[in-house]
């Protein structure tokens with residue numbers, strides 16, 4: 001399947017980081033997500049029930065970061081990817097977590113993972 005649904009630049013403020021001071025502050029993450037989904041059915045029906053609802057997936061991401069306080073971006077990405085795949089029936093996804101400001105001389109740093117098969 002080559003169709004996708006994506007979310008770009010979703011911003012969350014959350015507790016994340018490995019350093020002691022990071023356990024006590026909110027930091028900004030920027031999230032890009034691409035998910036395999038057959039878009040022919042919603043294209044034919046014009047019904048969101050047939051679509052991968054990006055608003056619902058965005059809410060899943062917000063809830064996950066509200067309920068979890070990971071240390072590493074890798075741990076956040078792994079667990080969040082599993083939650084999205086399970087909750088929304090996504091067979092393949094590419095998830096990128098950016099932590100701008102973590103390294104002062106870099107525009108951004110982060111991780112990108114792909115899980116599942118198309």
Ligand SMILES: Nc1nc2c(c(=O)[nH]1)N=C([C@H](O)[C@@H](O)CO)CN2
Nearest residue numbers: 016017018019071072073074102103
């Ligand atoms: N590969 C990673 N390296 C680092 C991470 C991370 O999550 N993954 N985290 C930190 C610190 O939390 C840092 O972001 C504080 O600015 C360092 N390296």
